[in-house]
Amino acid sequence: MLHATIIGTGSYVPSNVMTNEDLTKLVETSDEWIVSRTGIKERRISTGEKTSDLAYEAAYRALQSSGRKATDIDLIICATITPDYFMPSVACMVQGKLGAGRAAAYDLTAACTGFVFALVTAAQFIETGMYTNVLVIGADTNSKILDWKDRSTCVLFGDGAGAVVLSASEEKKGIIAADLTSDGSKHSILVSPAVPLSNPYIQDEIESFNPSIRMQGQEVFKFAVRIVLENIEAVLKKADLKAEDIKYIVPHQANRRIIEHVAKCSGIPLEKFYINLDRYGNTSSGTIGIALVEMLQDNMLQPGDKIIMVGFGGGMTSGAVLLEWN
Ligand code: COA
Numbered sequence: 001m002l003h004a005t006i007i008g009t010g011s012y013v014p015s016n017v018m019t020n021e022d023l024t025k026l027v028e029t030s031d032e033w034i035v036s037r038t039g040i041k042e043r044r045i046s047t048g049e050k051t052s053d054l055a056y057e058a059a060y061r062a063l064q065s066s067g068r069k070a071t072d073i074d075l076i077i078c079a080t081i082t083p084d085y086f087m088p089s090v091a092c093m094v095q096g097k098l099g100a101g102r103a104a105a106y107d108l109t110a111a112c113t114g115f116v117f118a119l120v121t122a123a124q125f126i127e128t129g130m131y132t133n134v135l136v137i138g139a140d141t142n143s144k145i146l147d148w149k150d151r152s153t154c155v156l157f158g159d160g161a162g163a164v165v166l167s168a169s170e171e172k173k174g175i176i177a178a179d180l181t182s183d184g185s186k187h188s189i190l191v192s193p194a195v196p197l198s199n200p201y202i203q204d205e206i207e208s209f210n211p212s213i214r215m216q217g218q219e220v221f222k223f224a225v226r227i228v229l230e231n232i233e234a235v236l237k238k239a240d241l242k243a244e245d246i247k248y249i250v251p252h253q254a255n256r257r258i259i260e261h262v263a264k265c266s267g268i269p270l271e272k273f274y275i276n277l278d279r280y281g282n283t284s285s286g287t288i289g290i291a292l293v294e295m296l297q298d299n300m301l302q303p304g305d306k307i308i309m310v311g312f313g314g315g316m317t318s319g320a321v322l323l324e325w326n
Contacts, residue, residue: 004123004134005174005326008066008165011293012057013044013158013280020155027151034155039256043158043281045143050084052093054161055139058289059094062135066165070098073165074131076105077122079114079138079285081192081314082145083107090139100135111190112252112313113180114138114285115162119309119321120178126168137163138285145192147212156254157213158281162289173324176306179234180319181227189219190314224254224312225261231310231320232266239322243268245306246322248295252311253277253287274300284313301325 019042020031034040046054055078063070076098078091091105110117115138122134139161146154166174192213196205228251236243249272251259256277263270274291283290288309295301305325312318 002127002129002168002170003172003174004126004166005169006164006323007167008062008064008068009163009289009293009296010058010061010063010065011160011162011290012054012061013160013283013290014046014049014054016045016047017042018045023155026148027154029151029155037257038156039275039278040156040281041278044160046141046159049141051080051082051139051141052084052090054141054159055080055090055137055163056094056097058139058161058163059098059135059137062163062165063098066167068133068165071101072133073100073103073135074133075122075125076100076103076135076137077118078107079110079118080107080140081109081111081114081284082140082142091137094137110313110317111315112254112282112284112287113311113315113317113319114313115288116309116311116319116321117180117317119164119166119175120180120319122166123175123178126166132168134166135163136166137161138289140284140286142282142284145211145213150212152217153213153215156282158283160280160283160286160290162286162293164289164292169326173326175321175323177235177238177322178320179231179238181231181317183316186219186223186316189216189223190316192314221255221258223316224258225265227312227318228258228262228310229265231318232308235308235320235322241306241322246272246308247305248300248307249273250288250291250295250307250309252313253280253291254282287311
């Protein structure tokens with residue numbers, strides 16, 4: 001059987017840093033409130049770069065580190081909720097800019113779980129033998145769908161992108177187990193509206209159109225804590241492993257308190273959870289790829305290490321991937 005292994009990683013964030021102090025000039029908030037409720041100290045906010053720009057930079061770096069050429073890539077999947085256009089997809093824009101031959105390219109929408117959904121989707125193409133090299137990107141410019149007057153949401157998010165190149169291997173390593181779940185009955189607790197219906201028969205909704213994120217924070221918090229525990233347990237069970245066998249958990253970076261709750265309830269030491277949300281906030285699809293790059297830079301991942309990447313987000317969606325590093 002073929003297995004999907006990560007052979008390259010890359011990330012990119014805009015250079016512009018927005019601190020909690022900067023936010024106090026926009027909304028009634030404080031560094032103390034944001035840090036104590038979320039753990040976030042600063043985030044990167046685009047001053048002009050679009051999602052496709054962030055995605056391209058992360059993808060280019062992942063390709064460089066993989067040692068593959070752009071023309072070796074068979075498929076590009078970009079997870080995003082903030083594409084430059086409805087059409088073309090961000091993935092197609094990246095495909096063209098990279099010069100990735102005739103690689104298939106499309107976007108995938110699973111909000112902050114997008115990177116995990118995209119990884120698992122890519123792995124299916126590899127495991128069935130259809131494709132050998134797949135580029136997976138998670139990229140978002142959340143700053144364009146934030147209401148900068150709403151203190152309950154604008155302090156949480158940032159812009160950024162992460163990418164990996166997955167490649168087929170005959171050895172049993174790489175992605176070992178995955179668990180993807182959705183609960184559409186909760187879709188209204190985390191929403192960013194799309195363009196409303198407007199045609200010769202209906203016009204009125206366009207007046208109130210506002211794509212800004214609306215969120216029931218505490219409901220999202222409760223969902224996240226419960227589902228992340230479920231997803232971690234599910235992949236451990238599928239892989240017939242125990243929490244002690246796992247070197248690191250790479251969680252979606254939304255709120256430090258969510259991660260602390262998960263650590264406490266799972267009995268997995270907090271030190272095993274990689275956390276960098278203090279510097280980037282929640283970059284949606286970007287978080288896990290950005291974390292992987294930093295972990296590699298810090299020499300935290302060695303061949304044979306088993307890690308779990310786990311995310312949750314709008315939809316509501318959630319999912320985990322258990323992977324053996326190679
Ligand atoms: N600065 C200061 N005060 C703020 C604030 C801010 N940025 N945002 C909200 N508040 C206020 C509220 O208005 C409220 O005031 P009140 O008590 O006078 O009404 C108070 O703080 C408490 O608000 P509440 O919403 O109960 O806070 P909380 O402890 O639930 O924390 C979140 C809010 C958003 C940090 C938390 O619910 C959360 O992180 N949820 C998950 C969100 C998430 O992860 N989303 C992304 C998913 S991918």
